[in-house]
Amino acid sequence: MTTERSGLLDGAIAPAENSKLFGHAEAEAFLAQSYKSGKGHHAILIEGPEGIGKATLAFRFANHVLRHPEPTEAPESLADPDPASMTTRQLASGASHNLLHLTRPIDEKTGRARGAITVDEVRRAGKFFGQTSGTGNWRIVIVDPADDLNRNAANAILKILEEPPRRSLFLVLTHAPGKLLPTIRSRCLPLRLKPLEAEPLRQALAHLGYDLGGASGDQILAAAGGSVAEALKLINYGGLDIAAAFEEVLAGQGPAVRKQMHKLADVLSAKDSETIFDFFSSLLTVRVMQLARDAALAGDIASADRFARLSSGFAERLALSDAYNLDRKQTILSLLDDLRDAL
Incomplete structure (x- = not known):
């Protein structure tokens, strides 16, 4: 199960504690060399799908910067964090005075992460930069992810980005950069990470203790879309069964389909x-967008438009269901009905 207070998937390692990163050597080299040049940007927008290593990369780079505060004296590449280093231990425990990790706060009543990063959380960044660093080191803020900023929080972050303090660094993570305020994007240097190829994904999962040998392993690698998070959902949360049941519902005919829909x-x-x-919601929206793309490539513009509108409508209905705590089962049945009708 997901660890409620950390949002960490079962089987995962917290990015601040993860000693390894797979499949992003070019991005690591770029960050190291940019920093060493002394001309690195004060805000880096690390883009890419969820679960591919963006947060792990951010913490690795933060570790590098804090251990080598003078850019020209820093190594030309990022090394695995040294577990014996005080910097590494402080980052892993959340005790570093030079790094602030902004993410969705925990609701003390429910023990669950709240729905957004609020302006109160961003104000912590203002206080963080207002404090004097005892070591004169860099001050680093990781926004994880910026997609979760509500409007007031996004505007508050923007004000800090417009006038960054000296020796400050923002590492802004995003799964969907197109949804961010254009003004935030314009003040950051974009660094896009791609989904992991099969071998780096296999290595990342092996690092977590999963040996994906045989046909089932190949099936998981193929279905994960280059994301470690998606692979863990397939392995530990019954994701493969959910995906198979979803396909059966879409392909099924007759009265038996209704029973399958209710079971799902x-x-x-x-x-x-x-x-x-959340896995199913992503599966559903990705499938509908794929139908839209397939129709467009086939020259069926009317169907492409219909599926695109359906995808947008699904996302809106899922958001409303979550915001107003609507009956989730009825929402799922309604979405499946609409998709079957569209097909």
């Missing part, structure tokens, strides 16, 4: 099913 909806709306419901 029951699983997705059960208690403590947040992770697998």
Whole structure:
């Protein structure tokens, strides 16, 4: 199950504690060389799908900068964090006075992460920069992810980005850069990470203790879309079964389909099913967008437009269901009905 207070998937390692990164050597080299030149940008927008290593890269680079505060004296490449280093230990424990990790705060009543990064969280960054560093070291803020900033928080971050303090560094993570304020994007240097290829993904999972040998391993690698997070959902949360049931519902005919739909909806709306419901929501929206792309490539513009509108409508309905705590089972059944009708 997901660790409620950390949002960490079962089987994962927290990015601040992860000693290894796979598949992003070019991005690591760029960050190291840019920093060493002394001309590195004060704000870097690390873009890419969820679960491919953006946060791990951010913490690795933060470790590099804090251990080598003078850019011209820094190594030309990022090394694995040294577990014996005080910097590494402080970052891993969240005790560093030189790094602030901005993410969705925990609701003390429910123990769950709140729906957004609020302006109060961003104000912590203002206080953080207002404090004098005892070591004269860099001050680093990791926004993880910026997609979760509400409007007020986004505007507050923008003000800091417009007038960054001396020796400050912002590492802004995003799964969907197109959804960020254009003014935030314009003040950051974009660094795009691609989904992991099969071998780096296999290595990353082996680092977590998963040996993906045989046909089932190949199936997981193919279905994960280059994301370690998606692979963990497939392995530990029944993701493969959910995906198979979804395809059966779409392909099925007759009265038996209704029974399959209810069975799937029951699983997705059960208690403590947040992770697998999010997995299904992503599966659903990706599938509809793929239908839109396929129709467009086939020259069927009317169908492409219909599926694109359906995808947008699905995202809106899922957001409303979450915001107003609507009956999740009925929402799922309604979405499946609409997709089957469209097909």
